[in-house]
Structures are given as structure tokens and as C-alpha cells.
Amino acid sequence: MSMYRDRVHRGSARATVLRTVGTRERRSHLTAPRVPTVGIDIGGTKVMAGVVDADGTILEKVRTETPDKSKSPKVVEDTITELVLDLSDRHDVHAVGIGAAGWVDADRSKVLFAPHLNWRNEPLRDRLAGRLAVPVMVDNDANTAAWAEWRFGAGRGEDHLVMITLGTGIGGAILEDGAVKRGKYGVAGEFGHMQVVPGGHRCPCGNRGCWEQYSSGNALVREARELAAADSPVAYNIIERVGGRIGDITGPLITELAREGDAMCVELLQEIGQWLGVGIANLAAALDPSCFVIGGGVSAADDLLIGPAREAFRRHLTGRGYRPEATLTKAQLGPEAGMVGAADLARLVARRFRRANRRRVERYERYERAGRR
Numbered sequence: 001m002s003m004y005r006d007r008v009h010r011g012s013a014r015a016t017v018l019r020t021v022g023t024r025e026r027r028s029h030l031t032a033p034r035v036p037t038v039g040i041d042i043g044g045t046k047v048m049a050g051v052v053d054a055d056g057t058i059l060e061k062v063r064t065e066t067p068d069k070s071k072s073p074k075v076v077e078d079t080i081t082e083l084v085l086d087l088s089d090r091h092d093v094h095a096v097g098i099g100a101a102g103w104v105d106a107d108r109s110k111v112l113f114a115p116h117l118n119w120r121n122e123p124l125r126d127r128l129a130g131r132l133a134v135p136v137m138v139d140n141d142a143n144t145a146a147w148a149e150w151r152f153g154a155g156r157g158e159d160h161l162v163m164i165t166l167g168t169g170i171g172g173a174i175l176e177d178g179a180v181k182r183g184k185y186g187v188a189g190e191f192g193h194m195q196v197v198p199g200g201h202r203c204p205c206g207n208r209g210c211w212e213q214y215s216s217g218n219a220l221v222r223e224a225r226e227l228a229a230a231d232s233p234v235a236y237n238i239i240e241r242v243g244g245r246i247g248d249i250t251g252p253l254i255t256e257l258a259r260e261g262d263a264m265c266v267e268l269l270q271e272i273g274q275w276l277g278v279g280i281a282n283l284a285a286a287l288d289p290s291c292f293v294i295g296g297g298v299s300a301a302d303d304l305l306i307g308p309a310r311e312a313f314r315r316h317l318t319g320r321g322y323r324p325e326a327t328l329t330k331a332q333l334g335p336e337a338g339m340v341g342a343a344d345l346a347r348l349v350a351r352r353f354r355r356a357n358r359r360r361v362e363r364y365e366r367y368e369r370a371g372r373r
Contacts, residue, residue: 029344038095108186149163167217274308281318302330
């Protein structure tokens with residue numbers, strides 16, 4: 001009987017530990033040290049680094065071009081190291097957080113695959129930690145942007161948040177109860193590669209009909225260039241603006257012309273927004289969040305994009321009219337969100353690092369005292 005009670009006691013104790021671990025994880029940002037950290041956002045074209053304080057304020061920011069993807073991973077690591085050391089000359093840096101445009105493993109140590117960089121199973125965290133002599137945290141850039149919006153931006157106060165980042169493609173992230181949901185293997189949130197049109201446009205991922213082929217910066221530019229190449233009458237304004245150089249048509253130019261009232265550009269943003277709403281309705285059916293935050297460069301179109309997205313979302317939402325609807329809101333932190341979020345997540349690593357160091361010092365002092373006896 002005593003053995004049975006002992007097993008019950010151990011089982012209940014273990015359950016208590018599991019519950020408290022979950023609570024600590026959700027509240028860890030509240031107990032992390034209020035120290036400055038460096039956040040780094042690595043994309044296909046730029047590396048941006050900044051020192052960020054505990055309130056999400058950027059104290060200093062530097063940026064440089066991303067080294068060509070044909071170069072070795074060490075070249076990118078050299079660039080990151082140089083930026084961090086440059087900032088460390090003027091700031092007391094306690095940890096470094098990196099938001100990488102790629103798949104990061106569940107341990108947040110390796111970049112499994114980065115489409116714009118030559119990283120394949122790259123042990124980025126350990127290599128940089130060895131060179132920088134401070135703790136390093138690595139995560140997907142959409143996860144770090146979502147964390148920043150939840151902590152300091154449009155997602156504050158939300159318990160269940162999904163972020164959609166509209167850039168050249170579509171990225172995404174899921175936050176529940178103050179924790180990023182990364183999935184079993186660390187690669188959750190790749191919403192852009194949900195298939196929405198079977199047999200549709202070919203995607204660089206190898207499949208056809210992916211969501212990002214219909215609602216992204218690449219999709220927007222592709223449609224505008226196709227109309228211009230066909231010498232469509234509706235494209236005369238944009239053809240004139242680029243002097244006939246169709247390759248110079250960009251997303252920001254389309255947005256600028258749409259704001260000026262160009263009918264074709266307004267229509268293209270509406271189509272992108274409608275496809276955005278369709279995909280969000282699918283995500284609402286699967287995840288049922290309270291809020292969708294729309295970020296990335298394409299979100300700069302504001303209501304030219306988000307207005308049509310809201311309408312399409314309501315029209316395609318399953319159970320519409322009989323269920324609470326998630327809100328759709330534009331991100332607030334702009335292109336610095338990934339950098340700010342990476343820095344803030346790095347504060348959690350700084351906390352663990354400092355406590356581990358303190359424990360090592362305490363053990364050493366105990367051994368020293370024991371040796372003197």
C-alpha cells in the first residue's frame with residue numbers, strides 16, 4: 001500500500017511540475033532581465049541589426065546587404081558577427097536573437113533550409129555563440145515578427161493570434177497563451193504553401209497552386225507585368241511610369257499608383273486582398289484565433305488591400321453569422337518587427353544564461369570552501 005501511495009505521490013508531483021513549467025513558459029517574458037539585447041533580421045536582400053531595450057525601443061540600428069547566396073554560410077556569419085561587434089562597441093549587449101528567413105528546427109539551433117541563402121542544416125546558433133561569447137537565439141523571422149507584434153504592437157492583449165507576413169511570399173506564425181507554436185519539428189506557420197488552387201501557378205517550392213502565388217508581392221508584380229507585357233490599355237499608365245521597362249515594375253510602385261487612383265493597380269490590390277481573405281478564412285477554420293495581424297511589405301497598401309481581405313474573409317468563413325469572427329488588423333511595427341522580436345526573445349536566453357552562470361559560480365565557491373576545511 002505504501003508503494004502505491006508513493007507512486008501516486010510521484011505521479012501527482014510530476015503533473016504539478018508539468019503544469020508549472022507551462023505557466024513559467026507563458027510568463028517568462030515578464031521575468032526576463034530588463035537588459036539590452038541585439039536583434040538581427042536576415043532576409044534575401046538585407047541584414048538588419050539593432051540594439052533593443054526591454055520595452056521594445058530600438059536604441060540603435062544598422063543594416064547591410066545580404067552577401068550573395070552563392071557564397072559560403074561563413075560569409076553570412078561573418079557579416080552578422082561584424083554587425084554585432086560594431087553595436088557592442090557602444091552598447092552593453094547581453095544576448096543576440098536572430099530571425100532567419102527559413103526553416104529553423106524545434107531546438108532553435110539549426111537553420112534547416114533557407115530559400116534565399118545557402119543554409120542547409122546550418123548550426124547557426126552554436127557557431128555564432130562561439131564567436132560572439134554571448135547567448136544566441138535563432139528563430140524563423142515570421143515567428144520573431146509575430147512575437148514583437150504581440151508584445152509591443154497590434155497583437156497586445158490577444159491570447160490567440162495568427163500573423164500573416166506578406167512579402168515576396170507569405171510567411172506566418174501562431175501564438176497561443178503567450179507562446180509561439182512552432183510544431184513538432186519547428187516549421188509550423190508555412191501558410192504560404194497551403195494549396196488553394198489545385199493545378200494552379202507553379203510555386204518555387206515545387207508544387208502548384210500555393211496560396212502565396214495568389215496573394216503576395218510576387219503575385220502582385222507578376223500580374224502587373226503580364227498586363228504590361230501584353231500592352232493592355234489598362235496598363236498604359238504604369239508602362240509610361242517605368243518608361244517601357246517592364247522589369248522595373250515593383251510592388252511599391254503599384255501601391256503608389258493605386259493611391260493615386262490608377263484603376264488597374266487598385267484592381268490588382270483588390271484581387272490580392274480577396275485571395276488573402278480566402279486563405280485567412282481557411283486558417284480561421286483550422287486555428288480559430290481571436291486576431292489576425294497582417295504585416296510585411298505588401299501590407300503598406302493599407303485598406304486598398306486589407307479592406308477587400310476583410311470582405312472575402314467574412315464571405316468565405318465557415319459558419320459565418322453563427323460564430324465569433326476574428327479581427328483583421330494591420331501590423332504596427334513595420335519592417336523592424338522581426339528584429340525587435342528576435343531581440344526580445346533573446347532576453348529569455350539571457351535570463352537562462354545568467355542563472356546558469358550564477359549556479360556555476362556558486363558551485364565553484366562551495367568547492368573552494370570545502371577545500372579550505
